[in-house]
Amino acid sequence: MLNITIMRGDNGQEAVLKLPGPYDESEETLSTLEAIRSRDVTTAIISADTSIERLDGILPGMEIDEQELNELEFLARRIGGLCGGERVALTGALELEKPQSLRDIVNLTCNLHKYKLTPGFKDEETMGRHLLKERGIHVPDSIADCVAYDQVANGYLADHPGVFTDSGFVSRNGERLEMVYDGKNLPEPYCDPDGVITVRLNPKGKPNRVTLTFPASCERIDAALEELGVESFDECYASCTSSIPGLLEHLPNYDGLECLNLAAAYLGADEEQNRLFMAVMEAEVPGSMFELPEITDALCQYRLLPEIKTPEDYAHHVLAEDGDRYYVDGFTADFVDFDALGKAMMKENGVALTSFGIVERYDRYIRQLPEELTTLRLFSPLYPQVFTRDEYGDLNWEPEEMSAHELCDYQDEILEAIEKNRLDTEGDRGLAVYLRNALLGRKVYGMNPTVEEWDGRPWGVLEVQTRGELSEGELRELTEEWSGQCSDGWGEGFEQREIKIDQGELNVSFWHSGGDFVIQPEAELKSQPEQRPGMTMQ
Known part of the structure; x- marks a missing residue:
């Protein structure tokens, strides 16, 4: 909180501003704010009340215009998100640097990571x-x-x-201070320049928006949520980006933003450490972010061999490194399947092949994924459109209804269209090759769309082959991936593929924007006494 008293130079009128938040609507305040924005008169700060020591002695006497009013609003929000150590660091920085303007103070608050506190x-x-x-x-x-x-x-x-x-001694850590704010575009108050993950939050049903970076202190998260008017991240839509390429795709981020914040605390500017972390995550395939502390605490037990990209590479590596245990003479080498040998060695030695190379752990074997595939089937409604022909043989512009029972008669034609929609590059894995999350991509072997009749209705089905059972979070992530494919990816292309029928042309969509669209596991669907609507579409 930052409370300041300002005074207009023309008539000595005073107004108190409590920041951050809406200004009070008193005549004095509104008149003074209007004067600031119109720049008709000089307005100055005459007193300040803040939780930051020394700041209340620096602000009085500063003249402010509309931009500096925005800077004060920024400072109030920035201060509200500082943890105890950052508040002490700011107190010391103000004494050390002796800022002459609000712009200088704004930049100091964005450079607090370059100060250290010695308790x-x-x-x-x-x-x-x-x-x-x-x-x-x-x-x-x-x-x-x-x-x-x-x-x-x-x-x-x-x-x-x-x-x-x-609280202790505050000093610079030797790094040069950066000019984050140039006097024109204010930075985000809950973001740090060295943040690993950037999160943009938009409360459901509200216009407010806030951006913050992880790792973030509890104080910063609480301040951001308070500004948004919500109690938790669950009440917000969120989009995330990372300054570390590929990081988000190597985290089980379906466990929530709190867990992303936990992950960000282990990462930073050390690119080699970041690569090792992502490789280990891909190797261990944690089913939940809550497994992260055990993995990161033992990160020194892992070794990444980036030069080894294939099982064959690993076979030659082991032969060269452990010739006493494994020996293949020159004559025999011409008849050895080094790919199969490498896979056998990987299993025996408990190592994992990742997109970064081979990962091995010194104190134990890395958990191996089952070789046997488990089948999971996700069901969702189909939405047909029929374009019939008129008496001249031309297609009508408006689609006609088709009942669920009628659609069952064209199941073979739909299956044939699905087969034609496959790409050679997908192979047996089908849509699994497009999974964005590398961890889920290791666990899910195949994702292939099909259709199936059940209880007199045709359903869209995604047949999924997995290496082991999926956790609740992994199933949720997989369902979201399939929903995206239905609406914007594979499904968008398939619904534009005309299926020739006697009446004209049939288009089948695996997705609909209405509230009746749902994706559910087979057991859940078939345990329901009644079917969901949505099987007919105009």
Whole structure:
């Protein structure tokens, strides 16, 4: 919260602004705000009340116009999302840098990650005592009171300028400060330049929008949710991007934004570490983000061999590295299936082949996915359109109804059209080759659309082959992927494929924008006493 009192220069009229949030509608406030926006008079801050020490001594006396009013609004929101350590860092930064304008203060709040807080250092004496201890210098009790600890600290402070606060010593970490704000376009108050994941939130049924970056403190998340007027992320539509290419596709992100925030805390600017993390996630295929702490805590136990791209590569690698255990002479090598040998070695040694290369773990074998495939079938309604021919043999523009019973008569024609819609590049895996999530892509072998009659009605069916059972989150992610294929991908192309019938042409859609469209597992559908509507379409 930031409360400021401003005064118009022409008549001395004062107004109090409580930020962030809507201004009060008093005559004085509205008149003063109008004057600021019209730039008719000079308006200045005469006092400030804020939770950040030293800021209340810097703001008074500053003149403000409409842009600087926006900067104050930004500062209030930014301060509201700072955790305790960041508040202390900002207090120290204000003392160190001595900003001369609101623009300078805005930029400082966006550079707090370049300051460090050393707890316990409240003055030169405590710092001096610590420095001597750190250097292995033991001060006998007999002369302890005679040592000039402050002079010891002053020698350090000459090369490491900083500020003492009640919570410790604040100093720069050596990195150069960046000008995030140029005076024109204010940054997002809940975002940091070094954020790993950017999340854009839009509350369901509300116009508010907020952007924040992960990792984010509890304070920042709470401030963002408060501004949105919701209690949790579940009440928002969210879209995410990442500064680390491929990261989101290597996370079981179906567990929610809180888990994405947890993942972001383990990542950063170390590209090699980021690649190892993603490779390990792809190798272990966690069914839930809640498995993440165990994996990341043991990240040092993993090794990535990026040069090994195929089972054959792995076979040659093992032969070269462990020739005593595995030996193939030159004559025999001409008759060895190195691809099969490599797969057998991978299974025996408990390693996993990922898109980044081979991943192995020192203290245990990596969990292997089952070789046997499990079949899962997802059912959804079909929506037919029939374009009949007139007496001249021309197709009518308007489609006609077709009952579910009638559509059953054309099941063979629909199946034939589905077969023609397949691409050679998809192979046996079908639509599984298009899965965006690399973890789900390892676990789901095949996704092939078909149709099936049940209870007198034809249904769209996705036959899924998986390596092991899917978790609840994985099934939800898979269902969303199939829904997207029905509406915008495979299904969009299929519904435009005309199926020749005696009456004219039949178009079949696997998706509909109405509320009757639903995708459900076979067991769930067939346990219901009554069928859902949506089998006929004008």
